[in-house]
Amino acid sequence: MPYKILSVDDSLTIRMLVKRSFKNFDCAVFEACNGEEGLAAAIREKPDLIFLDITMPVMDGVTMLTKLKENPDIKGIPVIMLTAESGRENVAYIAKLGVRDYLVKPFKDEQLIEKASRVLKLEPKPASA
Amino acid sequence: MPSAHDDIAKAFGLEAVPESVHRLTQMIASRSGSIVEFGKLVSADKQLTARLLKFANPRAVDEFDYNITTVEGALQRTGMSVALLFAMTDPLVRAVLKTFDTMLGIKLETLPLSTPFQEDHVLGEVGFSGQANGKVQLRFPKVAVPVIGARLLGLEASDLEDPAIANDVVGELCNMVAGNFKSNLCDAGLPCTLKPPIITITGDFKLQSLEGGSSERYPFRSPELALFVDLAVNPWGG
Numbered sequence: 001m002p003y004k005i006l007s008v009d010d011s012l013t014i015r016m017l018v019k020r021s022f023k024n025f026d027c028a029v030f031e032a033c034n035g036e037e038g039l040a041a042a043i044r045e046k047p048d049l050i051f052l053d054i055t056m057p058v059m060d061g062v063t064m065l066t067k068l069k070e071n072p073d074i075k076g077i078p079v080i081m082l083t084a085e086s087g088r089e090n091v092a093y094i095a096k097l098g099v100r101d102y103l104v105k106p107f108k109d110e111q112l113i114e115k116a117s118r119v120l121k122l123e124p125k126p127a128s129a
Numbered sequence: 130m131p132s133a134h135d136d137i138a139k140a141f142g143l144e145a146v147p148e149s150v151h152r153l154t155q156m157i158a159s160r161s162g163s164i165v166e167f168g169k170l171v172s173a174d175k176q177l178t179a180r181l182l183k184f185a186n187p188r189a190v191d192e193f194d195y196n197i198t199t200v201e202g203a204l205q206r207t208g209m210s211v212a213l214l215f216a217m218t219d220p221l222v223r224a225v226l227k228t229f230d231t232m233l234g235i236k237l238e239t240l241p242l243s244t245p246f247q248e249d250h251v252l253g254e255v256g257f258s259g260q261a262n263g264k265v266q267l268r269f270p271k272v273a274v275p276v277i278g279a280r281l282l283g284l285e286a287s288d289l290e291d292p293a294i295a296n297d298v299v300g301e302l303c304n305m306v307a308g309n310f311k312s313n314l315c316d317a318g319l320p321c322t323l324k325p326p327i328i329t330i331t332g333d334f335k336l337q338s339l340e341g342g343s344s345e346r347y348p349f350r351s352p353e354l355a356l357f358v359d360l361a362v363n364p365w366g367g
Binding site for chain 1: 132134140141142144227232281293294297305309312315320322325
């Protein structure tokens with residue numbers, strides 16, 4: 001059963017980068033372009049890991065994280081923040097909400113995989129029959 | 130001494146706050162102090178002092194030609210916001226170099242001066258508001274967009290004919306530069322939030338001013354890319 005990874009970011013570029021990073025692994029990457037869609041996708045798909053941006057229209061990442069942690073069905077899903085926000089006060093506030101890890105943009109594919117590997121036991125994608 | 134916030138950042142493997150941001154913090158904290166006190170902080174930084182004196186003596190051919198030779202004199206002439214703008218240069222330049230190297234594998238160099246763009250070019254702008262107000266603008270030639278798209282995502286030039294994709298690629302780079310710079314401002318005691326990126330094509334190369342603030346242009350080059358970054362900031366804008 002492949003892992004499910006949810007990428008929540010308003011930037012198509014970032015969502016494409018996340019998808020590309022995991023293309024060789026046994027993962028299915030789902031996408032959402034704001035916190036509201038991200039929350040709905042988290043409830044629907046029950047992903048194994050969420051990469052979450054902060055600054056997004058409609059619902060920002062901090063609000064989505066707060067709502068996710070309030071929902072007993074999905075509050076255990078590990079969240080890794082993927083954002084250009086690295087101000088110490090904001091990082092400390094988000095850490096208290098309960099995130100597994102934090103990756104500051106700009107980033108390399110390898111960093112994304114390394115952070116995900118701390119949460120998931122990533123396996124190469126099986127060769128197609 | 131590192132704070133609890135620094136410890137959390139370290140636990141996540143985030144980079145330490147640059148020394149230049151600590152200096153900026155001290156300058157912001159002392160802004161209500163006297164010009165002498167502020168001048169002492171500026172004088173502790175040789176590069177900052179040199180830039181400020183040069184700016185305060187715009188007609189001078191070299192430093193032997195300066196009419197204003199002290200930091201206090203220069204601050205009286207230019208205002209303290211100019212010194213703060215120059216102090217913000219290092220965090221901004223770091224953000225630009227890191228973003229282009231990490232995301233595109235492009236190693237940019239800073240230049241003291243460069244030839245202005247004569248043709249229509251891409252202008253990506255991200256504003257910020259809060260304790261400090263301003264904007265970061267990235268300017269590069271239109272022909273650079275396919276290079277950036279290919280480097281970042283392996284996109285073909287035809288993919289970037291869709292303005293939504295091209296704008297998103299450019300906008301995300303602007304976001305990363307502005308986001309890192311903004312985080313440094315927050316760490317220095319000027320909390321602010323970013324606005325969404327705006328991408329346009331323009332023939333207007335003029336450095337834009339900001340009411341009550343100061344503006345500065347920073348040219349960058351690599352064999353693949355010519356880039357200008359404009360910073361306009363009002364550190365007392367909040």
